[in-house]
Amino acid sequence: MPVNIEQSYEVPPKVSVRNERFGGLVYRYDNRALLFLHSRPLVDFLKGLDGSKPLGTALEEFAAGRGLDDGQRRAMENALGQLEGKGIIREL
Amino acid sequence: MSYDLLRKGLEAPICLTWEVTYECNLRCAHCLSASDHARPGELTTEEAKALIDQWAEMKVFYINVGGGEPLTRPDFFELMDYSLDNGIGVKFSTNGTLVDDAAADWIASRNYLDVQISLDGATAETNDPVRGTGSYKRARRAMERLAERGFKFKINSVLTKQNFHQLDDLYDLATGYGAELRLTRLRPSGAA
Ligand SMILES: C[S@@+](CC[C@H](N)C(=O)[O-])C[C@H]1O[C@@H](n2cnc3c(N)ncnc32)[C@H](O)[C@@H]1O
Ligand code: SF4
Numbered sequence: 001m002p003v004n005i006e007q008s009y010e011v012p013p014k015v016s017v018r019n020e021r022f023g024g025l026v027y028r029y030d031n032r033a034l035l036f037l038h039s040r041p042l043v044d045f046l047k048g049l050d051g052s053k054p055l056g057t058a059l060e061e062f063a064a065g066r067g068l069d070d071g072q073r074r075a076m077e078n079a080l081g082q083l084e085g086k087g088i089i090r091e092l
Numbered sequence: 093m094s095y096d097l098l099r100k101g102l103e104a105p106i107c108l109t110w111e112v113t114y115e116c117n118l119r120c121a122h123c124l125s126a127s128d129h130a131r132p133g134e135l136t137t138e139e140a141k142a143l144i145d146q147w148a149e150m151k152v153f154y155i156n157v158g159g160g161e162p163l164t165r166p167d168f169f170e171l172m173d174y175s176l177d178n179g180i181g182v183k184f185s186t187n188g189t190l191v192d193d194a195a196a197d198w199i200a201s202r203n204y205l206d207v208q209i210s211l212d213g214a215t216a217e218t219n220d221p222v223r224g225t226g227s228y229k230r231a232r233r234a235m236e237r238l239a240e241r242g243f244k245f246k247i248n249s250v251l252t253k254q255n256f257h258q259l260d261d262l263y264d265l266a267t268g269y270g271a272e273l274r275l276t277r278l279r280p281s282g283a284a
Contacts, residue, residue, distance in 0.1 A: 029153075
Protein backbone atom coordinates (compact mmCIF):
# COMPACT_ATOMS: atom_id res chain seq x y z
CA MET A 1 0.00 0.00 0.00
CA PRO A 2 1.39 3.42 -0.85
CA VAL A 3 2.03 5.86 1.95
CA ASN A 4 0.07 9.08 2.18
CA ILE A 5 2.71 11.79 1.68
CA GLU A 6 0.32 14.50 2.86
CA GLN A 7 0.22 12.91 6.31
CA SER A 8 2.69 12.85 9.17
CA TYR A 9 4.06 9.47 10.20
CA GLU A 10 5.94 8.17 13.19
CA VAL A 11 7.67 5.03 14.38
CA PRO A 12 5.38 3.82 17.21
CA PRO A 13 6.87 3.16 20.65
CA LYS A 14 6.41 -0.60 20.22
CA VAL A 15 9.06 -0.54 17.49
CA SER A 16 12.83 -0.33 17.89
CA VAL A 17 15.30 0.51 15.10
CA ARG A 18 19.05 0.05 15.20
CA ASN A 19 21.97 0.38 12.80
CA GLU A 20 23.84 -2.58 11.35
CA ARG A 21 26.66 -2.75 8.83
CA PHE A 22 24.21 -3.90 6.18
CA GLY A 23 21.64 -1.24 7.02
CA GLY A 24 19.63 -1.91 10.11
CA LEU A 25 17.33 -4.09 12.17
CA VAL A 26 13.79 -3.33 13.15
CA TYR A 27 12.03 -5.14 15.99
CA ARG A 28 8.37 -5.04 16.94
CA TYR A 29 7.98 -5.82 20.63
CA ASP A 30 4.34 -6.74 20.43
CA ASN A 31 4.53 -9.53 17.84
CA ARG A 32 8.30 -10.11 18.06
CA ALA A 33 8.75 -9.54 14.34
CA LEU A 34 12.35 -8.90 13.32
CA LEU A 35 13.04 -7.18 10.00
CA PHE A 36 16.30 -6.70 8.15
CA LEU A 37 16.60 -3.41 6.33
CA HIS A 38 19.25 -3.34 3.65
CA SER A 39 19.39 0.40 3.26
CA ARG A 40 21.21 2.71 5.62
CA PRO A 41 19.39 5.80 4.32
CA LEU A 42 16.06 4.12 5.09
CA VAL A 43 17.24 3.29 8.61
CA ASP A 44 18.46 6.83 9.20
CA PHE A 45 15.19 8.19 7.87
CA LEU A 46 13.19 5.98 10.25
CA LYS A 47 15.29 7.10 13.20
CA GLY A 48 14.54 10.72 12.40
CA LEU A 49 10.86 10.20 11.69
CA ASP A 50 9.04 12.04 14.47
CA GLY A 51 5.72 13.02 12.93
CA SER A 52 6.61 16.70 12.94
CA LYS A 53 5.89 17.22 9.23
CA PRO A 54 4.09 15.59 6.32
CA LEU A 55 5.90 12.52 5.07
CA GLY A 56 6.42 14.00 1.59
CA THR A 57 8.18 17.03 3.05
CA ALA A 58 10.28 14.88 5.37
CA LEU A 59 11.31 12.69 2.43
CA GLU A 60 12.20 15.64 0.22
CA GLU A 61 14.29 17.25 2.92
CA PHE A 62 16.03 13.98 3.67
CA ALA A 63 16.72 13.32 -0.03
CA ALA A 64 18.11 16.82 -0.48
CA GLY A 65 20.32 16.46 2.59
CA ARG A 66 21.70 13.13 1.37
CA GLY A 67 21.91 14.00 -2.29
CA LEU A 68 19.47 11.24 -3.27
CA ASP A 69 17.94 11.40 -6.74
CA ASP A 70 14.25 11.06 -7.55
CA GLY A 71 14.53 7.34 -8.20
CA GLN A 72 16.16 6.73 -4.82
CA ARG A 73 13.56 8.87 -3.11
CA ARG A 74 10.73 6.97 -4.76
CA ALA A 75 12.33 3.69 -3.76
CA MET A 76 12.33 4.89 -0.16
CA GLU A 77 8.70 5.92 -0.46
CA ASN A 78 7.82 2.42 -1.70
CA ALA A 79 9.79 0.81 1.10
CA LEU A 80 7.97 3.01 3.62
CA GLY A 81 4.66 1.78 2.22
CA GLN A 82 5.73 -1.80 2.93
CA LEU A 83 6.87 -0.84 6.42
CA GLU A 84 3.50 0.76 7.10
CA GLY A 85 1.87 -2.54 6.15
CA LYS A 86 4.05 -4.24 8.74
CA GLY A 87 3.24 -1.73 11.46
CA ILE A 88 6.77 -0.27 11.56
CA ILE A 89 5.52 3.22 10.82
CA ARG A 90 2.07 4.63 11.31
CA GLU A 91 0.08 7.65 10.22
CA LEU A 92 -0.58 10.16 12.94
CA MET B 93 23.72 -10.05 -0.40
CA SER B 94 22.26 -10.14 3.07
CA TYR B 95 23.98 -13.41 3.84
CA ASP B 96 27.44 -12.05 3.09
CA LEU B 97 26.83 -9.02 5.21
CA LEU B 98 25.35 -11.11 7.97
CA ARG B 99 28.35 -13.35 8.11
CA LYS B 100 30.32 -10.39 9.32
CA GLY B 101 28.04 -10.42 12.31
CA LEU B 102 25.63 -8.08 13.96
CA GLU B 103 26.62 -4.98 15.89
CA ALA B 104 25.01 -6.43 19.00
CA PRO B 105 22.98 -9.47 20.02
CA ILE B 106 19.28 -9.48 19.19
CA CYS B 107 18.51 -11.15 22.50
CA LEU B 108 20.39 -12.34 25.57
CA THR B 109 19.88 -15.05 28.14
CA TRP B 110 20.30 -13.86 31.71
CA GLU B 111 20.28 -16.14 34.72
CA VAL B 112 19.48 -13.62 37.39
CA THR B 113 20.21 -15.89 40.35
CA TYR B 114 21.06 -19.46 41.26
CA GLU B 115 18.69 -19.26 44.19
CA CYS B 116 15.75 -21.63 43.89
CA ASN B 117 13.00 -22.83 46.20
CA LEU B 118 12.59 -26.13 44.30
CA ARG B 119 15.04 -28.94 43.66
CA CYS B 120 13.90 -30.38 40.34
CA ALA B 121 15.57 -33.69 39.58
CA HIS B 122 16.50 -32.67 36.06
CA CYS B 123 17.53 -29.07 36.65
CA LEU B 124 20.12 -28.08 34.12
CA SER B 125 21.42 -25.15 36.08
CA ALA B 126 21.81 -27.19 39.27
CA SER B 127 20.19 -24.35 41.13
CA ASP B 128 19.88 -24.25 44.88
CA HIS B 129 21.23 -21.18 46.58
CA ALA B 130 22.37 -17.78 45.48
CA ARG B 131 26.07 -17.88 44.83
CA PRO B 132 28.63 -15.39 46.02
CA GLY B 133 29.17 -12.62 43.52
CA GLU B 134 25.66 -12.45 42.15
CA LEU B 135 24.89 -9.01 40.82
CA THR B 136 23.55 -6.37 43.15
CA THR B 137 20.57 -4.32 42.01
CA GLU B 138 22.83 -1.46 40.98
CA GLU B 139 25.22 -3.74 39.08
CA ALA B 140 22.32 -5.39 37.32
CA LYS B 141 20.90 -2.02 36.31
CA ALA B 142 24.27 -0.92 34.97
CA LEU B 143 24.30 -4.04 32.82
CA ILE B 144 20.78 -3.32 31.57
CA ASP B 145 21.93 0.21 30.71
CA GLN B 146 24.64 -1.26 28.50
CA TRP B 147 22.21 -3.59 26.76
CA ALA B 148 19.80 -0.74 26.17
CA GLU B 149 22.58 1.29 24.62
CA MET B 150 23.44 -1.62 22.34
CA LYS B 151 19.75 -1.86 21.50
CA VAL B 152 19.39 -5.48 22.53
CA PHE B 153 15.72 -6.09 21.71
CA TYR B 154 14.81 -8.53 24.44
CA ILE B 155 16.20 -10.70 27.21
CA ASN B 156 15.40 -14.28 28.21
CA VAL B 157 15.46 -14.39 31.97
CA GLY B 158 15.89 -17.57 33.98
CA GLY B 159 17.92 -18.96 36.83
CA GLY B 160 17.49 -20.38 39.46
CA GLU B 161 14.03 -19.10 40.20
CA PRO B 162 13.97 -15.45 39.07
CA LEU B 163 11.14 -14.54 41.45
CA THR B 164 13.31 -15.34 44.48
CA ARG B 165 15.22 -12.13 43.75
CA PRO B 166 13.64 -9.42 45.91
CA ASP B 167 14.46 -6.86 43.23
CA PHE B 168 13.09 -8.96 40.36
CA PHE B 169 10.18 -6.71 39.42
CA GLU B 170 12.31 -3.63 39.84
CA LEU B 171 14.92 -5.01 37.44
CA MET B 172 12.37 -6.16 34.89
CA ASP B 173 10.63 -2.78 34.98
CA TYR B 174 13.99 -1.13 34.54
CA SER B 175 14.59 -3.26 31.49
CA LEU B 176 11.14 -2.68 29.99
CA ASP B 177 11.37 1.07 30.65
CA ASN B 178 14.65 1.10 28.75
CA GLY B 179 13.15 -0.52 25.69
CA ILE B 180 14.23 -4.11 26.32
CA GLY B 181 11.46 -6.70 26.06
CA VAL B 182 11.44 -9.42 28.72
CA LYS B 183 10.71 -13.14 28.57
CA PHE B 184 11.07 -15.06 31.77
CA SER B 185 10.62 -18.58 32.99
CA THR B 186 9.29 -19.39 36.45
CA ASN B 187 8.28 -22.45 38.41
CA GLY B 188 5.17 -20.46 39.38
CA THR B 189 5.42 -21.09 43.10
CA LEU B 190 5.92 -17.42 43.94
CA VAL B 191 3.28 -15.99 41.62
CA ASP B 192 0.92 -14.55 44.22
CA ASP B 193 -1.81 -12.01 43.47
CA ALA B 194 0.60 -9.09 43.59
CA ALA B 195 3.01 -10.80 41.19
CA ALA B 196 0.15 -11.73 38.88
CA ASP B 197 -1.07 -8.12 38.91
CA TRP B 198 2.38 -6.93 37.98
CA ILE B 199 2.74 -9.47 35.17
CA ALA B 200 -0.69 -8.76 33.70
CA SER B 201 -0.13 -5.02 33.69
CA ARG B 202 3.12 -4.95 31.72
CA ASN B 203 3.53 -4.75 27.96
CA TYR B 204 6.14 -6.69 26.02
CA LEU B 205 6.42 -9.29 28.71
CA ASP B 206 6.39 -13.03 28.01
CA VAL B 207 6.02 -15.47 30.85
CA GLN B 208 6.60 -19.19 30.78
CA ILE B 209 5.53 -21.44 33.62
CA SER B 210 7.25 -24.80 33.92
CA LEU B 211 5.19 -27.92 34.40
CA ASP B 212 6.50 -31.40 33.76
CA GLY B 213 3.32 -33.42 33.81
CA ALA B 214 -0.42 -33.10 33.35
CA THR B 215 -0.99 -34.46 36.85
CA ALA B 216 0.71 -34.05 40.21
CA GLU B 217 1.54 -37.79 40.13
CA THR B 218 3.73 -37.21 37.09
CA ASN B 219 5.00 -33.72 37.80
CA ASP B 220 5.81 -33.84 41.48
CA PRO B 221 8.36 -36.66 41.46
CA VAL B 222 10.43 -34.44 39.14
CA ARG B 223 9.66 -30.94 40.38
CA GLY B 224 8.87 -31.63 44.03
CA THR B 225 5.88 -32.30 46.24
CA GLY B 226 3.24 -29.62 45.93
CA SER B 227 4.89 -27.98 42.93
CA TYR B 228 2.12 -29.06 40.56
CA LYS B 229 -0.58 -27.45 42.65
CA ARG B 230 1.38 -24.24 43.02
CA ALA B 231 2.16 -23.99 39.32
CA ARG B 232 -1.51 -24.54 38.48
CA ARG B 233 -2.46 -21.84 40.96
CA ALA B 234 -0.08 -19.43 39.21
CA MET B 235 -1.66 -20.31 35.88
CA GLU B 236 -5.11 -19.66 37.25
CA ARG B 237 -4.05 -16.28 38.61
CA LEU B 238 -2.66 -15.22 35.24
CA ALA B 239 -5.61 -16.60 33.29
CA GLU B 240 -8.04 -14.78 35.59
CA ARG B 241 -6.31 -11.56 34.59
CA GLY B 242 -6.53 -12.37 30.90
CA PHE B 243 -2.77 -12.76 30.57
CA LYS B 244 -1.55 -15.09 27.81
CA PHE B 245 1.34 -17.16 29.14
CA LYS B 246 3.24 -20.19 27.93
CA ILE B 247 3.70 -23.54 29.57
CA ASN B 248 7.04 -25.28 29.19
CA SER B 249 7.29 -29.01 29.68
CA VAL B 250 10.48 -31.00 29.57
CA LEU B 251 9.65 -34.26 27.84
CA THR B 252 10.51 -37.41 29.73
CA LYS B 253 9.53 -41.06 29.65
CA GLN B 254 7.29 -40.31 32.62
CA ASN B 255 5.17 -37.56 31.07
CA PHE B 256 5.36 -38.59 27.43
CA HIS B 257 2.03 -40.43 27.59
CA GLN B 258 0.37 -37.27 28.94
CA LEU B 259 1.10 -35.06 25.97
CA ASP B 260 -2.54 -34.80 24.94
CA ASP B 261 -3.57 -33.97 28.50
CA LEU B 262 -0.84 -31.34 28.76
CA TYR B 263 -2.03 -29.84 25.53
CA ASP B 264 -5.62 -29.73 26.78
CA LEU B 265 -4.50 -28.25 30.08
CA ALA B 266 -2.69 -25.45 28.23
CA THR B 267 -5.56 -24.83 25.84
CA GLY B 268 -7.91 -24.54 28.80
CA TYR B 269 -5.98 -21.44 29.89
CA GLY B 270 -5.57 -20.10 26.37
CA ALA B 271 -1.88 -20.84 26.89
CA GLU B 272 0.69 -22.05 24.44
CA LEU B 273 2.42 -25.35 25.21
CA ARG B 274 6.15 -25.56 24.55
CA LEU B 275 7.92 -28.88 24.71
CA THR B 276 11.60 -29.08 25.53
CA ARG B 277 13.98 -31.92 25.08
CA LEU B 278 15.72 -33.05 28.26
CA ARG B 279 19.26 -31.81 28.19
CA PRO B 280 21.64 -33.86 30.27
CA SER B 281 23.53 -31.36 32.39
CA GLY B 282 23.45 -29.87 35.83
CA ALA B 283 21.54 -32.13 38.17
CA ALA B 284 19.94 -34.09 35.30
C1 LIG C 1 16.33 -23.89 34.67
S1 LIG C 1 14.66 -23.28 34.71
C2 LIG C 1 14.85 -21.62 35.36
C3 LIG C 1 13.56 -20.85 35.52
C4 LIG C 1 12.58 -21.38 36.56
N1 LIG C 1 13.19 -21.81 37.77
C5 LIG C 1 11.72 -22.49 35.97
O1 LIG C 1 11.77 -23.61 36.47
O2 LIG C 1 11.00 -22.18 35.01
C6 LIG C 1 14.24 -22.96 33.00
C7 LIG C 1 13.53 -24.08 32.27
O3 LIG C 1 14.46 -25.12 32.01
C8 LIG C 1 13.83 -26.37 32.23
N2 LIG C 1 14.84 -27.37 32.49
C9 LIG C 1 15.41 -27.67 33.67
N3 LIG C 1 16.29 -28.68 33.54
C10 LIG C 1 16.30 -29.01 32.22
C11 LIG C 1 16.99 -30.00 31.46
N4 LIG C 1 17.89 -30.80 32.00
N5 LIG C 1 16.75 -30.04 30.13
C12 LIG C 1 15.85 -29.20 29.56
N6 LIG C 1 15.17 -28.26 30.22
C13 LIG C 1 15.37 -28.17 31.55
C14 LIG C 1 12.91 -26.08 33.38
O4 LIG C 1 11.87 -27.05 33.50
C15 LIG C 1 12.40 -24.71 33.03
O5 LIG C 1 11.27 -24.79 32.18
S1 SF4 D 1 14.04 -26.12 36.91
FE1 SF4 D 1 13.64 -24.09 37.71
S2 SF4 D 1 12.43 -24.53 39.54
FE2 SF4 D 1 13.36 -26.44 39.03
S3 SF4 D 1 15.24 -26.49 40.27
FE3 SF4 D 1 15.76 -25.67 38.25
S4 SF4 D 1 15.65 -23.51 38.51
FE4 SF4 D 1 14.54 -24.39 40.21
